Amino acid sequence: MSHFTRQDFLTVPDGAPLYYQVRGTGEPGVVLCDGLGCDGFVWKYLEPQLERDHRVLRWNYRGHGRSGLPTRRQRIGMSYSCDDLNRLMDAAGLQQAVVFGHSMGVQVALEFHRRYPERVKGLVLVCGSYGTLLNTFHDGTLLKRLFPLIRFTVESFPEPVARLTRSLLSTPLAMEVALSVELNRSLLAKSDLIPYFTHLANMDPVVFVRTLRSAAHHNAWRHLPDVDVPTLVIAGQHDKFTPAWISRRMAAHIPGAQLLMLPEGTHVAPLEYRDTIERRVERFFREHGLTPTPRPSAPHAAHP
Template sequence: MSDLFRQDFLTVPDGAALYYQVSGAGEPGAVMCDGLGCDGFVWKYLEPALARHHRVLRWHYRGHGRSGVPDRRNRIGMSYTCDDLNRVMDAAGINQAVLFGHSMGVQVALEFHRRFPERVKGLVLVCGSYGTLLDTFHDGPLLKRLFPFIKFTVEHFPDRVARLTRALLSTPLALEIALSVEMNRSLLSKSDLIPYFAHLANMDPVVFVRTLRSAAHHNAWRHLPRVNVPTLVIAGKLDKFTPAWLSRRMAAHIPGAELLLLPEGTHVAPLEYRETVERRVTRFLSEHRLVPPPARHPTSKHEYFAAFP
């Protein structure tokens, strides 16, 4: 982690207090957009690597992590998220940035580029889809069919659902099932996954469901050919949350997009392939001149005294 670090809250007009933290220095900035129900756990290794050369912004969506909810709790969804990011970037002193999106954060990054293209210098889209995520979860329609029942239950019995969710996700069994079924336990440290379960266990289920509903209806498919910034798509070949064919399709429809397919990666590929992802991202940023120019050191006695009067 860079020595340059600060954290703060920004209260937006509808009352939501949004948490954000900034580390490092250098333009363009790097903005990390999380997945649904996440508070930044997946950026554990990539964030400090980026902070060596960039001002890195991590922030929490409404009702996620340390961020609060708006006065009107129905103001949850993709359009509010993009408005929030626009304001948080201002608060962090970042004019333009490379947007990093993981899972649902890919939709956030794409929608933000559609609405605020002048603020986006590049995109790194990790283990996510361009939209309608319930249609392809586990490469099937089951969750989409169940969602109306899930939504009804959560909206009508939020306290009971919260208690049940907290009890289930706080058990070691939940972590073991995830490592065995959803993740590649041979590549992943258990300690890297614990923060995700700790956050999800204590999240307001109503906020979760309303955020999911918005992401389930959002679709940036028609915007893909209009993406006019350098784009790197990263996918895990064994990802069950977001099947790899979605990443291939997304990369094929974004002009000039590059694709990194990790052969045994899952939905948390940045944790499983930490060094590979860091190297590829570093190369991508360098090749597209998305890193700050190196500091120019005086080469002569005249230049030295000019630099230090």
């Protein structure tokens, strides 16, 4: 594994302090974009592999992880995330990068390519959608219909909602429900999920619903035919958050995109199929010339 390079905060013009870390060396760089309510747990196994050959930027969205909020708390959502990433790449010294996205991070990656195509060398889109995620959650519209009520409740009673969610998500029952209903218990280590539940339990629910609202309205469908960089789509056949047909459709509409469908995978496939994904990503990088060329060693001085 590469040595630790740097962690820092970048305060953007509207006052939001954004946490980021950079590990490793090597071009092109890699950027890791999380899902909603996440602060990097899903990259646990893939990140160390990428650090061996690339400078890897991992960052937290506004109000996620260690990142703070702007002066005007309403400034949360997709467009801000893309502009934030543009500034963070400058701060990290990355001119271009292969952008990875998980879950909502797939939308961030696609929107970032639409806005800043010159900065994207490739895309790896993991267990996510091109947009309007409430329309397809669990392959139904229940959450979409309930969301206005959820948002009203959270915005009207933020402190009681925060106490309730913290209490519910801190119980062993929350993880048991997730393992039984959403994820593949046989492929997962419980310890890999603890950081997710810990982060979500302590997250401001107002930030969560405002971020979700932006992702629910965002749609990069029309941009897919304009994606002009190597793209790998990774999906779990049993993903209920973003059903597998979305990934198939996305891969079919991005020119030249490759698709890896994991037969027993769910929404956290990078934790369930760590070796398979690591090998496939390594092959994808190699096939598209995204693996850094080893630098020639310095010639030895001639002996007299």
